[in-house]
Structures are given as C-alpha cells and as structure tokens.
Amino acid sequence: MRRQQDVPGAPGDVIRLDNVTKAYQAGTAPALASVTMSVANGEVAAIMGPSGSGKSTLLNLIAGLDRPTSGTVTVAGQRIDSLGEGALARFRARHVGIIFQFFNLLDDLTVEDNVLLPAQLAGASRRGARARAGELLARLGIDKHRDHYPARLSGGQRQRVAIARALVNSPELLLADEPTGALDTATGQEIGRLLSELNAAGQTLVLVTHDPALAARYAARTVRLVDGQVADPRTAGVGA
Ligand SMILES: Nc1ncnc2c1ncn2[C@@H]1O[C@H](COP(=O)(O)OP(=O)(O)OP(=O)(O)O)[C@@H](O)[C@H]1O
Numbered sequence: 046m047r048r049q050q051d052v053p054g055a056p057g058d059v060i061r062l063d064n065v066t067k068a069y070q071a072g073t074a075p076a077l078a079s080v081t082m083s084v085a086n087g088e089v090a091a092i093m094g095p096s097g098s099g100k101s102t103l104l105n106l107i108a109g110l111d112r113p114t115s116g117t118v119t120v121a122g123q124r125i126d127s128l129g130e131g132a133l134a135r136f137r138a139r140h141v142g143i144i145f146q147f148f149n150l151l152d153d154l155t156v157e158d159n160v161l162l163p164a165q166l167a168g169a170s171r172r173g174a175r176a177r178a179g180e181l182l183a184r185l186g187i188d189k190h191r192d193h194y195p196a197r198l199s200g201g202q203r204q205r206v207a208i209a210r211a212l213v214n215s216p217e218l219l220l221a222d223e224p225t226g227a228l229d230t231a232t233g234q235e236i237g238r239l240l241s242e243l244n245a246a247g248q249t250l251v252l253v254t255h256d257p258a259l260a261a262r263y264a265a266r267t268v269r270l271v272d273g274q275v276a277d278p279r280t281a282g283v284g285a
C-alpha cells in the first residue's frame with residue numbers, strides 16, 4: 046500500500062488530479078485537457094459547465110470508472126490511474142459512492158437489497174451491512190419502504206435509495222452526477238439539503254450540476270469547465 050507521502054497533493058486532499066487529459070478518440074479534441082485540481086477532505090465542490098464540457102468524464106475518472114489518457118489521478122491517498130480492472134473495482138467499492146440523474150436502481154430488487162448490493166460486492170458481512178443499511182434508510186427517511194420495489198417510489202424517494210446505496214460501504218467520497226436533474230424543483234431542493242446535511246456530518250462531496258442555484262446554495266466552491274479545461278485556475282483548489 047502506498048503511503049500518503051508517496052502520492053502527489055496535500056495530506057488533506059481526498060482528490061488530486063495532475064495534468065489529466067482524456068481523449069476518447071485519437072485525432073479529435075480531448076474531453077479533458079490537462080486538468081489539475083484537488084478537493085479537500087470534508088469539502089463540497091460543484092462542477093459546472095456547458096453540455097459536453099467534460100463534467101461526467103471528470104467524475105468518471107475520479108470514480109475509477111474510466112482511466113485518463115495521461116496524467117495522474119489520486120483518490121483517498123491512492124494513485125488509481127494505473128490500477129488494473131480488479132484493483133479498480135475493489136477501490137470503487139471501498140472508497141467511492143456515486144449517484145446519477147436517473148438513480149440506476151435495479152427494479153427487481155427491493156429497496157433494502159438495492160442498498161445492500163455494494164456491501165455484498167465488497168464482501169461485507171450480511172449482518173453488519175443490514176445494520177448499516179437500516180441506519181441509512183432511517184436517516185434518509187425511507188425506512189418504511191425497505192421491502193418495497195423501486196417502481197413504487199417517487200423520484201425523490203428513489204434518489205434517497207440511491208444515496209443510501211452509495212453510502213453503504215462508508216466511502217470517503219460521494220460523487221453526484223446531476224442528482225436533481227430528473228426531479229422537480231422542490232424535490233431537487235430536498236435532495237440538495239440532504240446532501241448538504243451529509244457534508245455537514247463530514248462527507249466529502251463532488252456535485253456535477255447544471256443548476257446554478259444548487260451550486261450556489263450548497264457548494265463552497267464551484268469549478269467551471271469549458272472545453273475540457275478549468276476556466277479559472279484559482280477555483281481548482283491547488284496553488285496555481
Ligand atoms: N464514451 C465516450 N466516447 C466518446 N466520446 C465521449 C464519450 N463520453 C463522452 N464523450 C465526449 O466527451 C466530451 C465530454 O463529454 P461529457 O459527457 O464529459 O460532458 P458533460 O459536461 O458531462 O455534458 P452534459 O452536461 O451533457 O452531461 C463530449 O464531446 C462527448 O461527446
């Protein structure tokens with residue numbers, strides 16, 4: 046295991062990207078071009094920018110769902126850009142929770158079994174995982190739906206289930222890609238408040254959003270991407 050001193054960035058950083066470039070196809074403009082940025086432990090950072098500016102690409106690289114073409118990605122003290130598939134899957138299960146615009150729940154599993162899935166994949170004991178799932182469902186106000194199927198739930202309730210699932214393994218980092226994009230304004234605000242409460246309790250959070258109100262209200266810092274680059278390096282969280 047690498048020690049903190051062996052990896053780039055300050056000790057308090059949960060995320061550190063150095064000169065990260067991602068090109069999906071050779072010969073076309075890269076989706077991300079030489080991005081350097083960091084997010085500190087306990088911080089909530091919003092990522093904004095026009096459609097196609099590279100927001101989801103950035104989140105996927107931080108989540109270890111994809112690898113950069115060049116540059117280094119360090120998350121939770123570990124260099125993840127050079128990990129193989131198996132190591133990357135283990136890294137994701139342990140250190141990162143991610144929620145999406147359309148919830149991505151499995152319709153043929155109950156709410157509780159959806160939440161338990163990442164714990165199962167991480168090899169956690171069923172007993173411990175059920176206790177943790179119960180605690181999260183209660184905290185998110187959806188414990189009475191534990192044995193229901195996602196199809197019966199409202200959008201806001203489904204996103205709460207997705208948040209519980211993302212947090213079941215107590216990851217250092219919660220990533221959210223347009224978490225309110227499929228919700229009405231009032232429900233979106235509820236989810237925003239919920240994410241903000243989680244952050245107040247210490248959860249580091251990166252929030253991709255098109256919604257300036259959500260970013261302004263809940264994120265201490267907004268990083269704006271334009272054409273795959275950080276528009277203002279002063280917002281990147283690293284000494285420029
Ligand atoms: N899997 C892929 N293969 C090829 N090109 C891709 C892939 N994913 C994204 N791109 C391209 O990379 C660029 C950045 O896409 P990305 O999805 O990161 O943008 P975004 O900022 O999340 O946009 P949106 O706000 O619409 O979600 C776009 O030009 C997109 O077409």
Ligand SMILES: [Mg+2]
Nearest residue numbers: 100101102222
């Ligand atoms: Mg996107």
